[in-house]
Amino acid sequence: xxxxxxxxxxxxxxxxxxxxxxxxxxxxxxxxxxxxxxxxxxxxxxxxxxxxxxxxxxxxxxxxxxxxxxxxxxxxxxxxxxxxxxxxxxxxxxxxxxxxxxxxxxxxxxxxxxxxxxxxxxxxxxxxxxxxxxxxxxxxxxxxxxxxxxxxxxxxxxxxxxxxxxxxxxxxxxxxxxxxxxxxxxxxxxxxxxxxxxxxxxxxxxxxxxxxxxxxxxxxxxxxxxxxxx
Amino acid sequence: xxxxxxxxxxxxxxxxxxxxxxxxxxxxxxxxxxxxxxxxxxxxxxxxxxxxxxxxxxxxxxxxxxxxxxxxxxxxxxxxxxxxxxxxxxxxxxxxxxxxxxxxxxxxxxxxxxxxxxxxxxxxxxxxxxxxxxxxxxxxxxxxxxxxxxxxxxxxxxxxxxxxxxxxxxxxxxxxxxxxxxxxxxxxxxxxxxxxxxxxxxxxxxxxxxxxxxxxxxxxxxxxxxxxxx
Numbered sequence: 323x324x325x326x327x328x329x330x331x332x333x334x335x336x337x338x339x340x341x342x343x344x345x346x347x348x349x350x351x352x353x354x355x356x357x358x359x360x361x362x363x364x365x366x367x368x369x370x371x372x373x374x375x376x377x378x379x380x381x382x383x384x385x386x387x388x389x390x391x392x393x394x395x396x397x398x399x400x401x402x403x404x405x406x407x408x409x410x411x412x413x414x415x416x417x418x419x420x421x422x423x424x425x426x427x428x429x430x431x432x433x434x435x436x437x438x439x440x441x442x443x444x445x446x447x448x449x450x451x452x453x454x455x456x457x458x459x460x461x462x463x464x465x466x467x468x469x470x471x472x473x474x475x476x477x478x479x480x481x482x483x484x485x486x487x488x489x490x491x492x493x494x495x496x497x498x499x500x501x502x503x504x505x506x507x508x509x510x511x512x513x514x515x516x517x518x519x520x521x522x523x524x525x526x527x528x529x530x531x532x533x534x535x536x537x538x539x540x541x542x543x544x545x546x547x548x549x550x551x552x
Numbered sequence: 553x554x555x556x557x558x559x560x561x562x563x564x565x566x567x568x569x570x571x572x573x574x575x576x577x578x579x580x581x582x583x584x585x586x587x588x589x590x591x592x593x594x595x596x597x598x599x600x601x602x603x604x605x606x607x608x609x610x611x612x613x614x615x616x617x618x619x620x621x622x623x624x625x626x627x628x629x630x631x632x633x634x635x636x637x638x639x640x641x642x643x644x645x646x647x648x649x650x651x652x653x654x655x656x657x658x659x660x661x662x663x664x665x666x667x668x669x670x671x672x673x674x675x676x677x678x679x680x681x682x683x684x685x686x687x688x689x690x691x692x693x694x695x696x697x698x699x700x701x702x703x704x705x706x707x708x709x710x711x712x713x714x715x716x717x718x719x720x721x722x723x724x725x726x727x728x729x730x731x732x733x734x735x736x737x738x739x740x741x742x743x744x745x746x747x748x749x750x751x752x753x754x755x756x757x758x759x760x761x762x763x764x765x766x767x768x769x770x771x772x773x774x775x776x777x778x779x780x781x782x
Contacts, residue, residue: 334589408640410644411641411643413639413731414644415727416724416727417651420715423714466695484653497642497647
């Protein structure tokens, strides 16, 4: 039975932009598992109620409904052990958890740059929900939140120093070939370029070159998706 | 032949405080390799000249002189493959590099809290060198650099969020048992408590509890070293 993935979409149903769903999509591709992706909007909570919560990714495998990108990655690893490993062994799996958690922090670090661009691109029916929920989270209007974002860019880029140094020393976080640690950290950067024309990374930044190597993987899966050339 | 490690010491030769040397000491303990540690001061460059550079850790294995904690860890893994692995496999080794690089950044993040405490505890002959080299690096006097350090503490602790969340979910970065990724990140925290009475981590911080679990490893190797109870 084909797996189904509820995948966050903008007004344009082909513009998929969840940082967490992208992790799952690359994990599925890594395991060469076909998947039917279903465009899903923030307010379509009822459609994923069977997962017991209201956020994507939600993966449906037969009668199993799974949520949380980290749990989904572990499910895929355990359920399809004969396919290419996402973690590179038991130690690798534990070592990957920090990457996933660190990448969650990257989503928060990138949000001040793209928040208003998201608002402009979400489906009409999602707009009020997105504004209200995010303004509650950040404690101000999204317009105020993103004001002067250019000035915040140098500090954001400095914050990527360890990532940059690592990716200067080796092509992927997992070494010569990418594993889930790469996909987890890639998610936030793919989110940004799918939903915002703001140039987060300089063209020659080793972090951007690594991101671009991942765009090319799996037949260009992540590159083919509607996005901005930044 | 017993391995020898040049190990940064304060005025008190038993107070060993290099974040990078601590990584190596735990890596050697992990591989159950006996080592003779040699107290070394910042200005004793001549003693380690055979390593081709002027910083510790320097590990001497017969006629081989090795420097750079990451290179030393890889040397130990490759030279003693039958002893417990530091990385947990090939993917684990690559995945560990980021931890090492991230931990280098932690040293820089912790330095504003402990810089003056180091100055007060280094050997007399190191004092001028330490002040001059560090003041050049930070662009101000060490007194100015550490002024108001309490005010910087909340942001430092927030910066450990991903580490904290990971160590709430599992006992060590590498899972149920520590590997080199743990030792690499432990180094900066051990450095701080060995040289400074400043309380960097709250008592119930999961990061501190993890640090304390590592203090207990290898017969309390890191706990027995002169340090402050913070």
